[in-house]
Amino acid sequence: MTDTDVIVVGAGLAGLVTATELTRRGERVLLLDAEPAASLGGQAHWSFGGLFLVDSPEQRRLGVRDNAGLAFADWVGAADFAAGADRGEGPDAQGYTWAQRFVEFASGPMRSWLHGKGVRWFPLVQWAERGGYPAGGHGNSVPRFHVTWGTGPGVLAPFLTAAREAREEGLLEVRLRHRVTSLVTTDGVVTGVRVDQLEPSEVRRGELSGREVIGTVELSAGAVVLATGGMGGDHDTVRAAWPAEAGRLPDELLSGVPESTDGSGIRIAGDVGAAQVHNDRMWHYPEGIEMHSPVWRRHGVRILPGPSSLWLDADGVRLPPPLFPGFDAHGALRHVTGHQHQHSWFVLNKAIMETEFALSGSDLNPDLTEKDPRLLAQRVLPGAAGPLAEFARRSPDFVWGHDPTELAHGMNALVGTNQIDPAALAALIDARDAQVRTGLGKDPQVTAIHHARRYIVDKRMRVAPPRPLTTIKDGPLLAVRLRVLTRKSLGGLHTDGQARVLRGDGTVLPGLYAVGEAAGFGGGGIHGHRALEGTFLGGCLFSGKVAGEAI
Numbered sequence: 222m223t224d225t226d227v228i229v230v231g232a233g234l235a236g237l238v239t240a241t242e243l244t245r246r247g248e249r250v251l252l253l254d255a256e257p258a259a260s261l262g263g264q265a266h267w268s269f270g271g272l273f274l275v276d277s278p279e280q281r282r283l284g285v286r287d288n289a290g291l292a293f294a295d296w297v298g299a300a301d302f303a304a305g306a307d308r309g310e311g312p313d314a315q316g317y318t319w320a321q322r323f324v325e326f327a328s329g330p331m332r333s334w335l336h337g338k339g340v341r342w343f344p345l346v347q348w349a350e351r352g353g354y355p356a357g358g359h360g361n362s363v364p365r366f367h368v369t370w371g372t373g374p375g376v377l378a379p380f381l382t383a384a385r386e387a388r389e390e391g392l393l394e395v396r397l398r399h400r401v402t403s404l405v406t407t408d409g410v411v412t413g414v415r416v417d418q419l420e421p422s423e424v425r426r427g428e429l430s431g432r433e434v435i436g437t438v439e440l441s442a443g444a445v446v447l448a449t450g451g452m453g454g455d456h457d458t459v460r461a462a463w464p465a466e467a468g469r470l471p472d473e474l475l476s477g478v479p480e481s482t483d484g485s486g487i488r489i490a491g492d493v494g495a496a497q498v499h500n501d502r503m504w505h506y507p508e509g510i511e512m513h514s515p516v517w518r519r520h521g522v523r524i525l526p527g528p529s530s531l532w533l534d535a536d537g538v539r540l541p542p543p544l545f546p547g548f549d550a551h552g553a554l555r556h557v558t559g560h561q562h563q564h565s566w567f568v569l570n571k572a573i574m575e576t577e578f579a580l581s582g583s584d585l586n587p588d589l590t591e592k593d594p595r596l597l598a599q600r601v602l603p604g605a606a607g608p609l610a611e612f613a614r615r616s617p618d619f620v621w622g623h624d625p626t627e628l629a630h631g632m633n634a635l636v637g638t639n640q641i642d643p644a645a646l647a648a649l650i651d652a653r654d655a656q657v658r659t660g661l662g663k664d665p666q667v668t669a670i671h672h673a674r675r676y677i678v679d680k681r682m683r684v685a686p687p688r689p690l691t692t693i694k695d696g697p698l699l700a701v702r703l704r705v706l707t708r709k710s711l712g713g714l715h716t717d718g719q720a721r722v723l724r725g726d727g728t729v730l731p732g733l734y735a736v737g738e739a740a741g742f743g744g745g746g747i748h749g750h751r752a753l754e755g756t757f758l759g760g761c762l763f764s765g766k767v768a769g770e771a772i
Contacts, residue, residue, distance in 0.1 A: 233263025242769020449486025
């Protein structure tokens with residue numbers, strides 16, 4: 222006699238989707254999580270709520286022509302899957318198949334499925350990961366980043382509601398402060414979990430909770446689903462997995478996720494023979510700044526930039542095309558680590574900051590998170606408002622200067638070196654400004670800015686009109702120190718098309734499933750080497766739905 226039909230480990234978005242898909246079909250589910258009630262929903266709560274949708278009504282209203290074929294071509298160009306993946310061969314075969322199915326989902330039923338649950342979207346679709354490479358290379362050919370009205374909490378809401386309803390019906394039991402330490406196997410089949418019961422905790426969402434054990438228990442089920450997330454909160458694990466050919470990570474990293482995101486679920490699966498793939502593929506951001514009021518240790522946030530800032534390395538050298546802000550986050554990261562830089566810089570002015578900077582995260586976008594049209598209207602008014610204005614005032618990473626010389630001295634003072642030569646910085650800004658003054662110019666970044674402004678959303682609210690950085694009315698010059706921010710794991714447990722975990726020899730490990738980031742968002746690596754953004758929440762939704770249906 223089992224304790225329940227299915228045990229789901231991890232109460233983030235992927236775990237909640239899996240659990241509620243199962244209970245909707247009448248299965249009894251036990252949902253376990255090591256964190257307290259305040260952290261229910263996991264990392265999805267903190268997210269900006271962006272979803273990769275294809276050929277949506279929002280796109281069509283803006284004149285964006287998209288289709289599944291174009292989206293999948295963009296996906297494959299970004300992923301750079303290993304040879305043979307399209308023929309079902311090699312280490313990326315499962316990831317490729319999951320990618321095909323996800324794009325079909327994103328261009329078909331995903332929007333109507335979520336819309337039926339009450340999810341809505343900000344009507345102005347954003348253009349993330351523009352790429353800037355020739356056709357067939359990395360990047361979104363058209364805008365596809367649909368910001369959820371309510372951000373991450375808005376994506377979570379219908380599944381939290383479904384979970385409450387399932388609890389009331391007696392189909393779902395949620396046990397928090399239950400940390401799974403190992404999997405139980407019987408004759409080679411995963412039949413349950415061993416759990417440490419942790420002391421109660423009243424810490425806020427994302428804060429480090431205690432790990433004192435007050436009891437242990439073994440629980441059995443017909444199937445176990447791991448929805449335990451990735452490893453971005455454990456910097457030692459990140460460093461150990463970082464590929465040597467990608468250079469060296471900086472000595473100090475910022476964390477875009479709490480310390481509880483430590484990859485533990487992937488490790489315990491490995492102990493019973495589960496295969497892990499692509500652990501060296503990660504989606505960290507080079508545009509991190511330190512949170513002025515941190516919730517967790519080394520708490521950082523990401524700047525979501527428009528294309529106008531000059532991106533310089535730690536020595537003041539401009540990053541090569543097409544590594545412009547917002548074009549290829551992974552390429553820029555690899556440039557920084559490949560040259561062993563500790564940081565990089567955005568150089569811009571106050572007006573560009575006010576138009577082009579946004580901050581990632583539900584907590585830093587109260588207008589969208591709280592669904593407040595009055596606050597939202599401030600985004601198109603002159604001047605910075607809300608969290609961005611607070612960062613501009615409080616963050617030591619923001620360095621202001623009335624001219625390039627003063628700016629260079631401030632940059633050097635912040636990092637304690639003389640890496641930025643004032644004369645070289647002035648010459649670089651002068652050269653860029655001369656290109657802008659022509660009204661056309663040959664500089665590829667200036668060309669990219671003009672192209673971006675052909676899209677109505679970018680022209681109205683996201684990309685500043687190209688003017689010289691030294692234009693007096695645009696305010697003082699600004700340099701923002703950027704550090705590497707850990708975030709997502711692109712690899713994980715190897716799974717088949719039904720989210721069943723595989724052994725090293727490719728056979729199914731019976732009784733065990735994996736979803737969300739723990740499974741590389743599907744197949745052990747649905748993204749390959751690069752993501753197109755909006756696909757992490759989408760991957761949690763899709764893999765959870767697949768697992769629920771398969772079980």
